[in-house]
Every structure is written in structure tokens, then in C-alpha cells.
Amino acid sequence: MEFFLQNVVNALQWGSFYALIALGYSMVYGVLLLFNFAHGDIFMVGAYVGFFVATGLLLLVSSLGLVSMPGWVVLVLVILVAMFITAFVGVAVERIGYRPLRQAPRASAAITGLMIGIIFETGNLALLGARRLSFPELIETTTYTIGGVTVTNKRIMIVAVSLLLMFALHQFVQRTKWGMAMRAMAYDFAVVPLMGVPLNSIAALTFGLGSALAAAAGILFGVAYPVLSPYMGIVVGWKAFVAAILGGRGSILGAALAGFLLGFIEIFVATIFPSTLRDLIAFSIILLILVFRPHGFFGEAHTSRLRL
Amino acid sequence: MTILRVEHMTHYFGGLRAVNNYNLTVDPGQIRGLIGPNGAGKSTVFNLITGLYTPTEGTILLDGEDIVGRPPYQIADMGLGRTFQNLQLWRHMTVLEHVKMARYSKITYGLVGAFFATPRRVREEAEIKAKAYSLLELVGVGHLAEQNVTNLPYGALRRVEMARALATEPKILFLDEPTAGMNPEELVQMMEIIRKVHRELNLAIFLIEHRMKFVMELCDIVQTLVFGEVIAEGPPDYIQNDPQVIEAYLGTEVET
Amino acid sequence: MTAINSKLSTGKKDVSLFLQKLWEPFSVSPMLGWLIGVLIAVLLEYTVGLYVARMLGLPKIPVLFGVLIMLETPILFPSAVLYVLIIFIIPIALIARFTAPLTNTLAGKLIDVQPWLAVLVHLGLFYAALHLWAEINDYRVLVVRLTLISIILTLSLNVVNGYMGEFSCSHPGFMALGAYGASVFTLFLFVDDRTFGEALLPAQLGFLMFPLGLVFGGAIAALGALIIAIPSFRTRGDYLAIISLAFMFIVKSLIENLEFVGGPRGLGGQPDWANLPTVFAWTVICIWVTNNFVKSTFGKALNAVRDDEVAADAMTVNTRQTKMVAFLFAAFWAGVAGGLFAHVLRYVNPGSFGLQKLAEILAMLYFGGLNSVVGSIVGAVSFNLVSEALRPLEILKWIIIPVIFILVMIFRPTGLIAFTELNVINIIRPKNKAAVPQNVEVSQ
Structure with missing residues (x-):
């Protein structure tokens, strides 16, 4: 039982990353009916932006002699600033890679997305070199043991911040005018521009929001696993993409839940079986789910075809 | 000897009864019509018989063979050709390729021929091509054979669909609103083509149509479908004067 | 703005017109001629390539037509261009152009005899050239x-x-x-x-x-x-x-x-x-x-x-x-x-x-x-x-x-060349005016 609970805690943390990234994929799909394949790398960019903001902030704090600023305040600031900056990266990706291809086949947009991702990875490598950066330790780790289950304050913080962000996104989409426009777009792509809602603004907003969430995921990832690398976004990104599909395209709730589900599958597979089998079993389960539940958990049953 | 016999066909979508106790017999050489207001279930009837949906209850006999539950391509191969209400053409293919495609199930050269261009494949493809040209000539679009379908006007596309359906060698032809979206001139031409096809190939035809004039001129027997049920069946002038039909259909939506 | 645009487009037109003019004499050369030209050029490289390269001050034969040299040691780039001109472009162009009457007849005859034979001959020539070219290193x-x-x-x-x-x-x-x-x-x-x-x-x-x-x-x-x-x-x-x-x-x-x-x-x-x-x-x-x-x-x-x-x-x-x-x-x-x-x-x-x-x-x-x-x-x-x-x-x-x-x-x-069919005979057919009927088909 303790063993089980311990893994639930681990899986919640692991799933938070997937869920936050999957939301970005899902929102973009909802609005534009295509996937942003650069999203995994935006997660990476977010982590690096977070790194620089954090280092800069720490430097500023120490040079001004404001030693009294607590670590969690710095972390919150870092998250907010990095989210803000990365949102603009997302908007730029949309502007350069997706807007010119609005009328093109979906597969072409997929290719541009992939290519932008490669540019991010290589650009990072070219600018920063192959050295591995290590995310600064903003808050000290405190470990609590509750009934045999070990929980660190970082873990609690990661899950809490993720849930908070998801809640905020939900409120935004449900309550605001812009969120309503996004939902309307997901409902009928063709009609909304006719109603006077500018498609381009909505698309940019969606990319921005998704990228901001990915940046938050990147920083939280950096807090949990401090070593950053230009290729850190690839595998995590593709897996989150799978989660977005599992959750049903365009469904925000579905993407979040599927992100956590994927985290659970991976953590439990890794604890029960040798860790080398993790991908094998996790993806076999995903394949089986998709074969027998071909439209995910929350997606509506309509088959789309590639527009050629 | 009937070509098509549908007995007691009923179909539910979820809990909704879309078609109720539908019966139909079509004899060789007959032209039968199906009319009814929008949403009456006409297209559902078509899709049930052609195998796109499997009816909840009922039997469908095509040339004496039960076809319920068979996939559409087998039903088509057994002699049921069809056109679609909204043109369903393949946007990257030429007119000729459309008609050749409908010969798919009649090809005998197999994958070996497809991969290695055997003499048999070359010969067979040439035969299909000749056949396709003759059908295109029959409906009057032979000169457009090499054109891509996206370049053609609407009326021509309707004819291409007709030629394509004919290439499956149907015993009975299903036409789903063959004149939808046509102007009066095109309508008259389409009527001519249907007559010609009917005459030259001695086909049985079953058609859905909105325009009364068209139905009244072409059909031997007409059924009226309202809310999934046939409320009247008979020769055109009988249908035209049936009070139930007038109330349910003609009274609300007169089109000529 | 429009002035610049129109200037640009006339410039573009000029370039394409110039290219068209340049290409015109070669439009009568069939694939057979080009392949023979390539084969001879490759033979040339095989026999005297190293000598020519040394003469031009290149340490060795440029492996990929000088593009690697261009980025590695830009100073050698003119030599590489010269090398490519001397060994490849000029011989190929000359042979393709001046054998055109001969190769056109030959290509026509080959197709008349057996379309697949013609295809095989072309493939053989192409492979010979490719093999010799690759042999160098x-x-x-x-x-x-x-x-x-x-x-x-x-x-x-x-x-x-x-x-x-x-x-x-x-x-x-x-x-x-x-x-x-x-x-x-x-x-x-x-x-x-x-x-x-x-x-x-x-x-x-x-x-x-x-x-x-x-x-x-x-x-x-x-x-x-x-x-x-x-x-x-x-x-x-x-x-x-x-x-x-x-x-x-x-x-x-x-x-x-x-x-x-x-x-x-x-x-x-x-x-x-x-x-x-x-x-x-x-x-x-x-x-x-x-x-x-x-x-x-x-x-x-x-x-x-x-x-x-x-x-x-x-x-x-x-x-x-x-x-x-x-x-x-x-x-x-x-x-x-x-x-x-x-x-x-x-x-x-x-x-x-x-x-x-x-x-x-x-x-x-x-x-x-x-x-x-x-x-x-x-x-x-x-x-x-x-x-x-x-x-x-x-x-x-x-x-x-x-x-x-x-x-x-x-x-x-949809990519550079989308939605086109490959018609082999069309590629290898003679290119002169008295060409064979175009609809000879090798595989329907």
C-alpha cells in the first residue's frame, strides 16, 4: 500500500509535465485542427528561458543586496516572467510556421512544425554549446514522510502549480470573451470568422497560451530534474502529444487527464518491470487503447482526413 | 423475376426510428421513384440498400441473393450502381480514371500484374480504357476524358458520376437526386441521358428526386416517404392526386 | 512599391528569358545524348581529373562538384568552378549538343525495336557513369x-x-x-x-x-x-x-x-x-x-x-x-x-x-x-x-x-513535384521535330 501510494505521488508529478504540455497541443488542435509539432521544443525553450530569468534574477537580488527575498517568491517570479516571454516565442512560431500555411495541407504544417523544432534544438546547441546547464536551486528540498510515503516540498509544489494553472486555463476558456471565441472556433472552424472573430488573433492567442503552459512545465521540470539539454523536449514532447490524442483532440479536460494517465502508466510500468521495458509497455498500452477506443476518451467520433 | 426486393426493412439510429417497415420491388427495365420531404429518410433508404448502413431488421434481395450485412463494394459488384446526392468524386483524378476505377472488382490481373506490368495487365487496362471511353461517350463527356474533375462544370460532373456508376455494370442503378443544383436546361439534358441509358442498357433505375416534373415524366411507379414510412405508392398521376401526399409533401414544397 | 515590384518581376523575366535562350540549342538533345556526355565527362575525370585538379591548384579531385570546397576553403572556390566547367559542364554540353542528330535517330530506333530495351540501354549508361564517378573515392x-x-x-x-x-x-x-x-x-x-x-x-x-x-x-x-x-x-x-x-x-x-x-x-x-x-x-x-x-x-x-x-x-x-x-x-x-x-x-x-x-x-x-x-x-x-x-x-x-x-x-x-506521373518513354524519347509518336507506352 505504501509502495502504491509512493508511486501515485511520483506519477502525479510525472503526469503534471505531460498534462501541461498536452494542453498546448490540444488547444491548438481545437482551434486550427492541426498539431504544433514544435511544441515539445517550446517546452525546452521555456526551461531555458526559465534558467536565464532565474540566474539573472538571482544575480540581481544578490547584487542589490536583497538577500531576504525568499526562494519561492523568486520561483513564482521566474515562472511568470518565463511564461510571458515564451508565450511570445509561441506567437512567433504561429506567425512564421503556421499562418502562411493556413490553406495548405495539414501535413505540410506538420513538417514546418517539425522543422521549427529542429531549428530550436540546433539553435540552442549553436548558441550555448554542448555544455549542460544546471537549473539553479531556488527552493531548498524539504522531505516529509507521511505514513511511510516520502513527499518533498518540490513535488507538492509542482503538482499544485500544475493544477492551479490548469484551473486558471479552464476559467479563462469558460469565462472570458476570448476563451469563448476559442471554444466557438473549436466547434466550427468556418463559422467563427464570419461572426467577426479574427481567426489570426485567436490562433496567436492559443499558441501563446499553450507555449506559456509549456514554459511552466519546463521550469517545473527544471526544478525536479535540474540538468537541461537542447534535446530534452523531444521525447517528453512526443509523449505529451500522444497524451493529447488519447484525451481526444481538442478536449482540454481530456488532455489533462490523459497526461496524468500517461504519467501513471509510465511510473507503474517502470516500477513493476525492468526500466528498459518502460517505453515498450507504455506504448503497447497506448496502441491497444487507440485500437479499441479509436477516438480517445473525450474526443467525438468523427474521422478526419488529411486535406491534400 | 425481380431485380431488387426489399422486405420489412426497419432501421434505428440510436433510439430514433429512421425507416419503418419499408418494402420495395423493382423489376427489370423499371424506373421507380422515391419522393418525400426533406429529412423523410430517403437517403437513409439508399444507404441501407447500398450497404453503407446495415438495417436493424428486414431482408434485401439483389437478384435473388441476400445482401444484408455485406460490405458496399460487394453489393456494388453484384450489380447495384449508384450516384451521390452531393457529388462524391475523387479530386485528384481525371474523368477517365474515375470510370476506370469503377472496374476495380472486374480486374483479373491481380497484384502481380499491378507490380510487374505483365502483358495481361497492359491488355486488360487497355480494355478498361476502351470501355470507359464508350461509357463517357454514352453520357456525352467523351471529350473531357483527360481532364481533372476539379476543372469541370457541375453538369459535366453529374454525367461523370453517371458514367462511373455504369462502369460497375449495374443491373439496377440508384440515382440520388440526379438533378440537384441544375438549371432547367441541364435538367432536360439529364432527363435525356437517363432515358438513353435506360433504353440502351435496359437498366432498372431507382431514383430519389425533389422535382416533381422530373419524377412524373420518368418514373413508372413512385413511392412517397414521410417520416420513414411509405404513405403512398403508385403511378405518378395517382401519387399526384393522392390527398395524403398532397398534404404531406406537395402542399408544403411544390417545385417544378 | 509597385515600381520595385515591376522592376523585380521584369528582372525575373529577363533571367528566365536568358535561361530559355541558353537552353534552346540543347532542347533537341535526347536523354541518350546527355547520358553519353555524362559518361564521357566522368571518364575524363577518371583519367585526367587529378591532373586537372592539380593544375588548378586543388589538392585533390573535388568530391561533390566543389560545393564542399566552397564552404571549407572559399579561396579555392574559383578553381573548383573551373574544374567543374572543364571536366563536366563543357564536355557534357558539347557532346549532348553535337551528337543530337545521331543520338536522336539512335533513341528513336531503340524505342521502335523494343521500348524496354531502350530503357535498359539508358539505365546501363547511367549506371556506368554513376559507377565510374563513385569509383574515384x-x-x-x-x-x-x-x-x-x-x-x-x-x-x-x-x-x-x-x-x-x-x-x-x-x-x-x-x-x-x-x-x-x-x-x-x-x-x-x-x-x-x-x-x-x-x-x-x-x-x-x-x-x-x-x-x-x-x-x-x-x-x-x-x-x-x-x-x-x-x-x-x-x-x-x-x-x-x-x-x-x-x-x-x-x-x-x-x-x-x-x-x-x-x-x-x-x-x-x-x-x-x-x-x-x-x-x-x-x-x-x-x-x-x-x-x-x-x-x-x-x-x-x-x-x-x-x-x-x-x-x-x-x-x-x-x-x-x-x-x-x-x-x-x-x-x-x-x-x-x-x-x-x-x-x-x-x-x-x-x-x-x-x-x-x-x-x-x-x-x-x-x-x-x-x-x-x-x-x-x-x-x-x-x-x-x-x-x-x-x-x-x-x-x-x-x-x-x-x-x-x-x-x-x-x-x-505539396512539395516540389507533386501529383505528376513518371512516364519513362517520355523522358528517353528523341527530342527532334520528327519524333516518334508520343503515345508509345512501355507499361501502359
Whole structure:
């Protein structure tokens, strides 16, 4: 039982990353009916932006002699600033890679997305070199043991911040005018521009929001696993993409839940079986789910075809 | 000897009864019509018989063979050709390729021929091509054979669909609103083509149509479908004067 | 603004007019003439290339027409250009132009005798030139072989992603299955090695049996493709893309966990049987079979399924059979390509069949063009050449290549040469005015 609970805690943390990234994929799909394949790398960019903001902030704090600023305040600031900056990266990706291809086949947009991702990875490598950066330790780790289950304050913080962000996104989409426009777009792509809602603004907003969430995921990832690398976004990104599909395209709730589900599958597979089998079993389960539940958990049953 | 016999066909979508106790017999050489207001279930009837949906209850006999539950391509191969209400053409293919495609199930050269261009494949493809040209000539679009379908006007596309359906060698032809979206001139031409096809190939035809004039001129027997049920069946002038039909259909939506 | 635009467009017009004028004298040269010219140019390089290079101050023969030199030591660039002019461009142009009357008659006669004979003669000439060119150094041989393998990969992916309009991501997986299948076949039967013990059959027999090994690898890949083909009956689009992506991850991590093929360390020691003629022959066969397939009514059924599946079904097309054939066909050729790949590098590991490979194959396909055999060839060749040419830039290469792709996607979203049919006779027919009737068809 303790063993089980311990893994639930681990899986919640692991799933938070997937869920936050999957939301970005899902929102973009909802609005534009295509996937942003650069999203995994935006997660990476977010982590690096977070790194620089954090280092800069720490430097500023120490040079001004404001030693009294607590670590969690710095972390919150870092998250907010990095989210803000990365949102603009997302908007730029949309502007350069997706807007010119609005009328093109979906597969072409997929290719541009992939290519932008490669540019991010290589650009990072070219600018920063192959050295591995290590995310600064903003808050000290405190470990609590509750009934045999070990929980660190970082873990609690990661899950809490993720849930908070998801809640905020939900409120935004449900309550605001812009969120309503996004939902309307997901409902009928063709009609909304006719109603006077500018498609381009909505698309940019969606990319921005998704990228901001990915940046938050990147920083939280950096807090949990401090070593950053230009290729850190690839595998995590593709897996989150799978989660977005599992959750049903365009469904925000579905993407979040599927992100956590994927985290659970991976953590439990890794604890029960040798860790080398993790991908094998996790993806076999995903394949089986998709074969027998071909439209995910929350997606509506309509088959789309590639527009050629 | 009937070509098509549908007995007691009923179909539910979820809990909704879309078609109720539908019966139909079509004899060789007959032209039968199906009319009814929008949403009456006409297209559902078509899709049930052609195998796109499997009816909840009922039997469908095509040339004496039960076809319920068979996939559409087998039903088509057994002699049921069809056109679609909204043109369903393949946007990257030429007119000729459309008609050749409908010969798919009649090809005998197999994958070996497809991969290695055997003499048999070359010969067979040439035969299909000749056949396709003759059908295109029959409906009057032979000169457009090499054109891509996206370049053609609407009326021509309707004819291409007709030629394509004919290439499956149907015993009975299903036409789903063959004149939808046509102007009066095109309508008259389409009527001519249907007559010609009917005459030259001695086909049985079953058609859905909105325009009364068209139905009244072409059909031997007409059924009226309202809310999934046939409320009247008979020769055109009988249908035209049936009070139930007038109330349910003609009274609300007169089109000529 | 408009003035600049019009100036620009007249400038563009001038350039194209100039190119047209330049090309005009050569428009009468048939493919046969060009090939003879290329062959002679390559012979020239083979015999006096080194001498000419030294005279121009180049340390050695420029391996890739001077593009590498251009980026490595720009000062030598004029010499490289001169070299290419002297050895290649001028001889080829002269021969193609002045033998035109002769080659036109010859090409016409050949086609009249037997169209397939004419095709074989052209292929023979092309291969002779390619072989001689590649002979100069090992680097060229390697680049040519890998490029040819890329052609097979791209073409086979085009069958599913282009002709049938799915977005399959499973190709690295099929390739891995083929690579490991063929490697196990050759290592187990013909090679003494640590993994599989002594050879069961004499190694001399091995080379003759190598095609069998490749077919075996292809068959295993095709078997694996059933996992994608069967769900494709019910699912299309994004979900199938994910199923195929999951398949790719599964194959990769399955091989990582199979100790008897070396696990993550990989499998090495494959015999050097995938030499240039072998790879060339398989590539030609692949192009020929694929071109036959996509032109047949069975192949056109892929387009019908892509553009309107319901209509295809109603026109007697067995859609399940069509999808099954497409997936198995594509997987088979990806497997063959994998087998060749393993025997060219003589070492494979699961890491080579991951997301990077996928991005590479997708890039080649969408760059070259969907639904087009020529497009796939062009895509694979240009991707490999550009990628080799930019090698001196090291890391920047992976910024320039993506930028090129993004531009191609923005300006030609379906790729450079999409939706065209490859008509071999049209390429090799005589180009003079008294040409033979154009509708002679070799494979209908």
C-alpha cells in the first residue's frame, strides 16, 4: 500500500509535465485542427528561458543586496516572467510556421512544425554549446514522510502549480470573451470568422497560451530534474502529444487527464518491470487503447482526413 | 423475376426510428421513384440498400441473393450502381480514371500484374480504357476524358458520376437526386441521358428526386416517404392526386 | 512599391528569358545524348581529373562538384568552378549538343525495336557513369549508396502518405525490422560471429542469397505492418498517425530489449554485400515496381480511398484490401531499404531508427512532393546532396536545412513535384521535330 501510494505521488508529478504540455497541443488542435509539432521544443525553450530569468534574477537580488527575498517568491517570479516571454516565442512560431500555411495541407504544417523544432534544438546547441546547464536551486528540498510515503516540498509544489494553472486555463476558456471565441472556433472552424472573430488573433492567442503552459512545465521540470539539454523536449514532447490524442483532440479536460494517465502508466510500468521495458509497455498500452477506443476518451467520433 | 426486393426493412439510429417497415420491388427495365420531404429518410433508404448502413431488421434481395450485412463494394459488384446526392468524386483524378476505377472488382490481373506490368495487365487496362471511353461517350463527356474533375462544370460532373456508376455494370442503378443544383436546361439534358441509358442498357433505375416534373415524366411507379414510412405508392398521376401526399409533401414544397 | 515590384518581376523575366535562350540549342538533345556526355565527362575525370585538379591548384579531385570546397576553403572556390566547367559542364554540353542528330535517330530506333530495351540501354549508361564517378573515392560510393537507399524509403512512404493520404510515422520501425531481419539472416547463415556462432552455409553462397535475405527482412517488416494496417480499417488521420508513431517506439524499444540481437549496443559485422551495383539494382526495381503499381487501377484505388472512401466503396473498390496492400507494400520496401542500410554501414543499432530518422524521411517526402514518383526521387536526392554539401558548416547545417524546408512548404505546400506521373518513354524519347509518336507506352 505504501509502495502504491509512493508511486501515485511520483506519477502525479510525472503526469503534471505531460498534462501541461498536452494542453498546448490540444488547444491548438481545437482551434486550427492541426498539431504544433514544435511544441515539445517550446517546452525546452521555456526551461531555458526559465534558467536565464532565474540566474539573472538571482544575480540581481544578490547584487542589490536583497538577500531576504525568499526562494519561492523568486520561483513564482521566474515562472511568470518565463511564461510571458515564451508565450511570445509561441506567437512567433504561429506567425512564421503556421499562418502562411493556413490553406495548405495539414501535413505540410506538420513538417514546418517539425522543422521549427529542429531549428530550436540546433539553435540552442549553436548558441550555448554542448555544455549542460544546471537549473539553479531556488527552493531548498524539504522531505516529509507521511505514513511511510516520502513527499518533498518540490513535488507538492509542482503538482499544485500544475493544477492551479490548469484551473486558471479552464476559467479563462469558460469565462472570458476570448476563451469563448476559442471554444466557438473549436466547434466550427468556418463559422467563427464570419461572426467577426479574427481567426489570426485567436490562433496567436492559443499558441501563446499553450507555449506559456509549456514554459511552466519546463521550469517545473527544471526544478525536479535540474540538468537541461537542447534535446530534452523531444521525447517528453512526443509523449505529451500522444497524451493529447488519447484525451481526444481538442478536449482540454481530456488532455489533462490523459497526461496524468500517461504519467501513471509510465511510473507503474517502470516500477513493476525492468526500466528498459518502460517505453515498450507504455506504448503497447497506448496502441491497444487507440485500437479499441479509436477516438480517445473525450474526443467525438468523427474521422478526419488529411486535406491534400 | 425481380431485380431488387426489399422486405420489412426497419432501421434505428440510436433510439430514433429512421425507416419503418419499408418494402420495395423493382423489376427489370423499371424506373421507380422515391419522393418525400426533406429529412423523410430517403437517403437513409439508399444507404441501407447500398450497404453503407446495415438495417436493424428486414431482408434485401439483389437478384435473388441476400445482401444484408455485406460490405458496399460487394453489393456494388453484384450489380447495384449508384450516384451521390452531393457529388462524391475523387479530386485528384481525371474523368477517365474515375470510370476506370469503377472496374476495380472486374480486374483479373491481380497484384502481380499491378507490380510487374505483365502483358495481361497492359491488355486488360487497355480494355478498361476502351470501355470507359464508350461509357463517357454514352453520357456525352467523351471529350473531357483527360481532364481533372476539379476543372469541370457541375453538369459535366453529374454525367461523370453517371458514367462511373455504369462502369460497375449495374443491373439496377440508384440515382440520388440526379438533378440537384441544375438549371432547367441541364435538367432536360439529364432527363435525356437517363432515358438513353435506360433504353440502351435496359437498366432498372431507382431514383430519389425533389422535382416533381422530373419524377412524373420518368418514373413508372413512385413511392412517397414521410417520416420513414411509405404513405403512398403508385403511378405518378395517382401519387399526384393522392390527398395524403398532397398534404404531406406537395402542399408544403411544390417545385417544378 | 509597385515600381520595385515591376522592376523585380521584369528582372525575373529577363533571367528566365536568358535561361530559355541558353537552353534552346540543347532542347533537341535526347536523354541518350546527355547520358553519353555524362559518361564521357566522368571518364575524363577518371583519367585526367587529378591532373586537372592539380593544375588548378586543388589538392585533390573535388568530391561533390566543389560545393564542399566552397564552404571549407572559399579561396579555392574559383578553381573548383573551373574544374567543374572543364571536366563536366563543357564536355557534357558539347557532346549532348553535337551528337543530337545521331543520338536522336539512335533513341528513336531503340524505342521502335523494343521500348524496354531502350530503357535498359539508358539505365546501363547511367549506371556506368554513376559507377565510374563513385569509383574515384570511398566517400562518393557511400554517399551514392545512402542516397539510393533514401530513394527507396521515400518512395515507399509516398505510397502511404502521398498516394493514400495517411500520415504514417512508422517507417523507421519498418526499416528497423528489415535491417535486423536481413542482418540476422546473413549473420546467422553465412558469417562466423560471436552473436550467432558459426556460419551454417558457405560464405561464397551468401552473396547470391543476399536478395533472399533482403526479401526476408522486407517480409518481416510487412508482417509488422499488419499492426498498423488492421486498425487503419476503422481509423484514419490523426489517430492512425499516433498508432503508427506508437508502433515505431515499440519496435525501437523491443529491439533494445532483445539481447540476442545485441540490445541497445546494436548488431555489427554484416558482410559487405550491399555494394553499389546491388543497391542500384534494388533501387531501380523499387522505382519500376512502385511506378507500375501506382499507375495501375489497383494503385489508383489508393487515391480513391484517400479522396473519398465512401465513393470508392460504392464503386466496387475493396477498401480494406487496398489499405492492406498499401501498408504491406510500403513496409516491404522500407524493410528492404533497412536491410541494404544495415549492410552498407555494416552495423545497426536501435538508436538509428528513432524520431530523427522519421523527421528525415518525412522531410525528404514532403520536400520532393506527394503522389509523385519523380518527386520522391528528387526529394531524396536533393536532401542527401544538400545535407552532404552543407556538412562543412557542421551544426549550422541543421538550421539551414530546416529553413529551406519551411520555405518550400510555404511556397509549395505539396512539395516540389507533386501529383505528376513518371512516364519513362517520355523522358528517353528523341527530342527532334520528327519524333516518334508520343503515345508509345512501355507499361501502359
